[in-house]
Amino acid sequence: MIQKPSNATEWEPERYELAAEPAYRFELARREFFRLVGGGIVVLLTLPETALSQESGRRQRGFGGAIPQEIGAWLHIGEDGSVTAYTGKVEFGQNVRTSLTQAVADELRLPLESVRLVMGDTERTPFDMGTFGSRTTPTMAPQLRKAAAAARELLIGLAAAQWKVGRDGLTVAEGKVTNPQTGQSLTFGQLTQGQKLLEAIGPETATTPAAQWKIAGQSVPKVDGRAFVTGAHKYTSDMKLPGMLYGKVLRPPAFHATLVSLGSDKAKALPGVVVVRDGDFVGVAAPDPHTAERAVAALRAEWQTTPQPSDKELFAYLKAHPAEAQGFEGGMQHVQGSVEEARAKADKTLEASYTVAYIAHAPLEPRAAVAQWEGDKLTVWTGTQRPFGVRGELAAAFRMPEERVRVVVPDTGAGYGGKHTGEAAIEAARLARAAGKPVKIVWTREEEFTWAYFRPAGLIEIRSGVQKGGALTAWEYHNYNSGAAAIRTMYDVPNQRIEFHPCQTPLRQGSYRALAATANHFARESHMDELAHAVGMDPLAFRLKNLRDDRLRAVFETAAQHFGWGQAKARAGHGFGIAGGFEKGGYVATCAEVAVERGQVQIVRVVTAFDCGAVVNPDHLRSQIQGANIMGIGGALFESIAFENGAILNPHFSRYRVPRFRDVPAIEVVLIDRKDQPSAGAGETPIVGLAPAVGNAIFNATGIRLRSLPMAPHGLKA
Amino acid sequence: MSKITELNVNGAKRPVEAEGERSLLSVLRDDLDLTGAKYGCGEGQCGACTVLLDGQPTHSCITPVSLAAGKQITTIEGLERNGQLHPVQEAFLEAGALQCGYCTPGMILTGVGLLAQNSDPSEQEIIRYMQGNICRCGIYPRIVAAIRRAAQQSKGVTR
Numbered sequence: 051m052i053q054k055p056s057n058a059t060e061w062e063p064e065r066y067e068l069a070a071e072p073a074y075r076f077e078l079a080r081r082e083f084f085r086l087v088g089g090g091i092v093v094l095l096t097l098p099e100t101a102l103s104q105e106s107g108r109r110q111r112g113f114g115g116a117i118p119q120e121i122g123a124w125l126h127i128g129e130d131g132s133v134t135a136y137t138g139k140v141e142f143g144q145n146v147r148t149s150l151t152q153a154v155a156d157e158l159r160l161p162l163e164s165v166r167l168v169m170g171d172t173e174r175t176p177f178d179m180g181t182f183g184s185r186t187t188p189t190m191a192p193q194l195r196k197a198a199a200a201a202r203e204l205l206i207g208l209a210a211a212q213w214k215v216g217r218d219g220l221t222v223a224e225g226k227v228t229n230p231q232t233g234q235s236l237t238f239g240q241l242t243q244g245q246k247l248l249e250a251i252g253p254e255t256a257t258t259p260a261a262q263w264k265i266a267g268q269s270v271p272k273v274d275g276r277a278f279v280t281g282a283h284k285y286t287s288d289m290k291l292p293g294m295l296y297g298k299v300l301r302p303p304a305f306h307a308t309l310v311s312l313g314s315d316k317a318k319a320l321p322g323v324v325v326v327r328d329g330d331f332v333g334v335a336a337p338d339p340h341t342a343e344r345a346v347a348a349l350r351a352e353w354q355t356t357p358q359p360s361d362k363e364l365f366a367y368l369k370a371h372p373a374e375a376q377g378f379e380g381g382m383q384h385v386q387g388s389v390e391e392a393r394a395k396a397d398k399t400l401e402a403s404y405t406v407a408y409i410a411h412a413p414l415e416p417r418a419a420v421a422q423w424e425g426d427k428l429t430v431w432t433g434t435q436r437p438f439g440v441r442g443e444l445a446a447a448f449r450m451p452e453e454r455v456r457v458v459v460p461d462t463g464a465g466y467g468g469k470h471t472g473e474a475a476i477e478a479a480r481l482a483r484a485a486g487k488p489v490k491i492v493w494t495r496e497e498e499f500t501w502a503y504f505r506p507a508g509l510i511e512i513r514s515g516v517q518k519g520g521a522l523t524a525w526e527y528h529n530y531n532s533g534a535a536a537i538r539t540m541y542d543v544p545n546q547r548i549e550f551h552p553c554q555t556p557l558r559q560g561s562y563r564a565l566a567a568t569a570n571h572f573a574r575e576s577h578m579d580e581l582a583h584a585v586g587m588d589p590l591a592f593r594l595k596n597l598r599d600d601r602l603r604a605v606f607e608t609a610a611q612h613f614g615w616g617q618a619k620a621r622a623g624h625g626f627g628i629a630g631g632f633e634k635g636g637y638v639a640t641c642a643e644v645a646v647e648r649g650q651v652q653i654v655r656v657v658t659a660f661d662c663g664a665v666v667n668p669d670h671l672r673s674q675i676q677g678a679n680i681m682g683i684g685g686a687l688f689e690s691i692a693f694e695n696g697a698i699l700n701p702h703f704s705r706y707r708v709p710r711f712r713d714v715p716a717i718e719v720v721l722i723d724r725k726d727q728p729s730a731g732a733g734e735t736p737i738v739g740l741a742p743a744v745g746n747a748i749f750n751a752t753g754i755r756l757r758s759l760p761m762a763p764h765g766l767k768a
Numbered sequence: 769m770s771k772i773t774e775l776n777v778n779g780a781k782r783p784v785e786a787e788g789e790r791s792l793l794s795v796l797r798d799d800l801d802l803t804g805a806k807y808g809c810g811e812g813q814c815g816a817c818t819v820l821l822d823g824q825p826t827h828s829c830i831t832p833v834s835l836a837a838g839k840q841i842t843t844i845e846g847l848e849r850n851g852q853l854h855p856v857q858e859a860f861l862e863a864g865a866l867q868c869g870y871c872t873p874g875m876i877l878t879g880v881g882l883l884a885q886n887s888d889p890s891e892q893e894i895i896r897y898m899q900g901n902i903c904r905c906g907i908y909p910r911i912v913a914a915i916r917r918a919a920q921q922s923k924g925v926t927r
Contacts (some may be wrong), residue, residue: 143868143905226785278869279857279876281804281844284864288803296798339798340790364796414808414816414870414904423785463870495809556771602873669864677867680906703813703902 072514083248086174090242091127091204093197094250096123117587121176123190125154125197127205131225133158133165135194138178139186141412142462142469144188144733145670148273149266152667153191156265157258159222162273170437171461182434182561184634184731187666191266191729196255204249208241210667211424259723260664269669272558274461286433286460287418291488294420295324297481298342300332301497304355306694313350320345326484335481335489345483359556360395360694365405365509368531372552376506381552384536387545389513392524396515398584399524403511404573405722406759407690408557410502412708414533415463416498422488432475433462440472448478448483466681467561468502486693499701504691505562506555508532510573515545520587522596527574531555533566536633536738538578539574541596541627557693564734567633568685572759575629575742579749589746590628599632601661604722605639605743606630609659612720613641623647624654625751629742635730636662637722640679640739642715644747649765651687653715654742660719660736663727672719675736679717682740683709688763743746772837778846788834792826793817795833796843802852804844804873808902815901818874818881819843820864825881827900844873844895847880856880859918875901879915888919 083092125135135154141147147167155165168174170181202222209227210217213234221228230234245504260267277283302309312332314325320732322337323345336342349376359367374380393399419432428448434440437457445452462469482489493501508531517522523542531553537550562568582592589611597603610616610628620626623646630639643655660675688707692699700706741759749755754766772786777800786795796802796819805828808816812827819828820842821835828836847854853861856879866872875898881890882897889897894912904912 143870145867271861272866275861275866276853278866278872279853279860280801280846280848281873283805284868285806285870287807288797288800290798339794340787384891412904413869414902415806416808462868464868466904492807495814539903542804673864673867673910676909677906680908681904702811703809704811708902708904709906709908710902711898711912714895714906715908 051167060460068527084246086125088128088537089199089244089246090126091201091247091249092126093201093204095122095197095250096250096252098553101712123197124178125194125201125241127201127238128241129239129245131237131242132240133160134168135197136168136175137190137194138175138438139190140181140437140462141458142181142465144674145272145667146181146190146759147461148270148670149187149192149666150194151273152268152270153195154198154265154268155451157195158202159264160225161268162265164225171456172458173456177438178322180434180470182470183633184636184734187729187731188635191666192257195257196251198255199257200249200251200339202256204247205238205241207356208245209236210392212236212241216583217244238366245657256260260729266666267664269667280370284460285415285418286420286431287415287463287492289420289431289460289490290421293424294488294490295335295337295481295485296336296339296342297333297478297489297491298346299491299502300334300346300351302330302353302355305355305358306690306696307353307355309355310352316348317345320348322729324481324485325349326481328480331480333477335485335487345373355696355699358696361407361692364507364556367556368507368509368553371635373552373554374532376552376555377560379534379550379552379724381427382537382550384538384546384548387513389524389526389545393513393515396523397518398581399513399515400577400584401513402577402580402757403509404576404757405510406508406569406667408507408559408693409562409685409689410504410507410691410706411466411468411501411502411562412499413464413466413468414705416493416495417469417474417502418490418492419474419478420488420490421475421482423479423482426450426454428432428479429458429474430456430479431458431460431756432763433465433469434459434472434475435465435467435469439470440475443472444475444479448479466563467565470501470561471503471682473501495703496701499706500698503558503560506532506559506566508566509571510569512573512577514577514581516581516585518585520582520595522581522586529566529570532569535565536567536570536631540599540602541578541593541630541638542598543596557691562631563681564737567631567735567738568682569633569759571629571738572741572745575631575739576745576755576757579742580755593628593630601637602630602632605637605659605661608720608722609657611639612659612718615641615658620750623746623751624751627743627746627748627750629739629746631738633735633738636660636732638736638739640743642740642743642747644751646748646751646766649767651748651762651766653683653713655716656740657718657720658736658739659722660732661722661724662730662732662735664725664729665721665723666729668721668723669734671721675719676717678712678734678737679740680709682737683713685759686741686744686761688760690760690763770834772833775800775833775837775841776839777841778843787835788832790830790833791829792819792831792833792836792841793828796828796841802843802845806870807874808871813900813902814871815878816871818877818901820877820881823881823884825878842876842877843853847876854880855921856883856915856918859914862915863910863917865907865910865914867907871901871903875903875911879911882915883919885915887922889915891916906914
């Protein structure tokens with residue numbers, strides 16, 4: 051019996067190397083809530099244990115199952131009728147500030163602009179493990195919806211009591227409760243005036259089904275778009291506090307270097323400069339950035355470095371250096387039937403290896419933080435996907451209780467899984483403590499390319515067997531280091547052995563948009579193409595023959611139809627490719643057309659069909675799918691981190707090529723809006739189809755099979 | 769190098785006190801609190817720091833402030849007129865041409881610079897002109913559409 055690869059409620063906990071275990075409990079009493087927000091009504095959504103442990107990814111982390119009930123989200127309607135929802139999620143370009151606002155406005159039957167969202171502030175928003183894993187839409191949107199729905203019902207109750215009528219028949223629209231019988235109405239503000247009403251609700255609260263959404267499901271624009279096109283929005287790197295100093299860290303010449311000696315007299319002699327040495331950390335704070343740079347340049351440091359592996363030997367190194375686990379992710383094995391027996395009986399067998407390079411997220415806003423100490427209380431503004439995790443890192447770094455640390459996340463200049471950690475926050479806080487003044491740190495591009503972390507490199511080995519008619523019978527799959535996300539095949543194969551082998555990694559590695567799903571789809575979907583050719587079948591027909599999942603079949607068929615798959619052959623020098631898959635509740639299929647001229651690969655046209663359940667914001671969803679495809683071009687064709695002996699050799703945009711205007715193909719996005727299915731996140735999964743579709747198209751154009759990402763860093767080599 | 773004591777920014781003379789070798793980007797952001805221009809790479813490779821110098825899109829991160837003295841500097845903060853957005857700003861909003869928004873000021877100013885030279889650029893001309901600006905969120909096609917839209921709208925206005 052073949053199981054579906056996974057489903058929306060089963061997901062793998064995110065992997066990242068700095069695993070904080072926040073013990074914090076949000077236990078504001080009623081009195082404290084109203085001190086914080088003023089009067090009105092407050093609705094708290096409490097989470098049951100199971101949902102909590104799943105959301106937090108702590109299920110195997112030894113908490114003994116004793117996780118108490120906790121608040122998932124909360125919502126306040128003030129005495130002036132203003133609506134504010136509070137969530138620990140953060141905004142960094144995926145436009146969840148907009149989609150979550152839509153959810154709240156929808157339940158409260160309010161115009162979008164009447165709802166404000168407070169996000170990612172450890173002192174004001176409920177605990178949240180972090181904004182990753184495409185969880186905001188499937189978990190946080192329903193939570194905020196429930197809080198808003200409960201608030202709506204409370205308001206109806208208040209109106210009914212005031213009018214001394216039954217609540218049935220009262221309607222809510224445009225910020226008012228109305229009695230259609232009498233024509234009377236009361237605004238939210240009139241109803242909340244003088245109230246201090248707090249209600250805790252559970253997850254069973256009923257919400258509006260997708261088919262009846264009014265504001266959700268619509269293409270509303272980014273809620274605060276104007277602040278971005280005018281430059282008014284303040285990212286962390288734009289902040290300035292009174293008396294603030296500018297910090298800069300002295301970086302060692304290689305990873306794992308230790309500081310032998312430091313001469314800092316010249317730096318200290320510069321006006322207003324503070325130099326901090328604490329273990330191997332050396333940093334300065336200065337009245338302006340220019341002086342900070344001069345101060346770091348004036349430091350004389352001697353470092354001891356150790357020999358380290360280089361990119362030339364990377365894949366052999368990984369295979370030769372197994373590890374027990376990588377962060378949360380231990381080894382994984384799935385076996386059914388017998389691959390050996392099936393291969394012995396198969397008409398055709400194939401074996402192939404695939405590799406993916408380390409790549410950098412390179413968010414355009416590098417890591418930044420502003421830290422301020424007030425007595426023994428620390429506040430840090432920083433662009434991180436894990437405000438509560440970074441609070442834990444700060445508390446640990448300064449050996450202080452988390453209650454005295456506040457982390458605030460201004461809407462951030464992107465992350466893509468690359469901003470889970472709090473390096474800049476810790477550095478700024480360390481310098482601020484020494485200087486006795488607020489300190490801002492903004493990493494340089496070179497620092498971001500070097501001292502952040504990378505998408506894991508990996509080696510994938512596949513052995514397969516297939517019958518003449520195209521039935522896939524054997525599938526053996528080993529992934530070394532890149533990760534277990536989407537490692538299981540979605541195809542119907544009776545004999546399987548699938549293993550993930552964690553490895554010791556030469557470079558610091560962590561999350562990246564869609565995690566290992568990109569590598570695993572690249573290997574799997576390239577190999578499926580090879581198998582189709584081995585049995586002389588059309589690549590789409592071969593896939594459909596081995597695929598039972600209806601939603602996956604639907605995206606393949608839809609993408610193929612819009613692309614015109616099978617209608618005509620590619621013209622000379624051009625090629626067509628198809629690939630698809632499933633991850634994090636989203637089903638994707640991508641068709642690509644490439645042109646290869648004098649060894650240069652240009653992606654000409656891409657069609658992506660995507661099904662992530664009920665669509666929340668069609669325009670923003672299209673934007674995410676388009677963006678994921680474009681970001682995916684970099685990893686597919688040319689992005690790769692070069693390294694040697696603990697140093698990054700290409701830490702600049704001039705030497706690390708990312709997709710630009712000219713690299714962009716015509717992209718058609720086809721949405722399959724399943725209002726009968728829960729909404730899944732969509733920031734990640736659409737990226738996984740691009741690389742294998744392009745690789746398959748290159749094969750179609752040239753007969754050259756490329757099995758390493760990036761596929762054409764310097765064009766194709768014959 | 770001599771000190772720069774005054775810059776002409778967004779139509780106003782602004783007193784500054786900056787060593788001439790400092791980057792224009794740093795003086796705008798750190799001294800004048802005009803933070804719309806962003807640091808993205810510090811080597812003129814990504815365009816996040818783009819401002820207009822006498823109407824010409826310029827990478828302010830690699831431009832010494834001494835070279836900007838005496839010129840008309842336009843930053844993203846200076847595009848709005850009496851609460852009215854510039855047509856290119858308007859078009860970016862209408863086309864939904866932003867995700868995280870960090871590249872957006874540089875993209876808009878580069879687009880404004882292009883339209884000043886070529887009021888009706890083709891898609892290919894836009895792509896060629898914008899090649900120096902990076903958007904990691906991959907919003908490029910919508911930026912092209914936004915610039916085309918702004919061009920069309922300006923044509924409508926002048927007709």
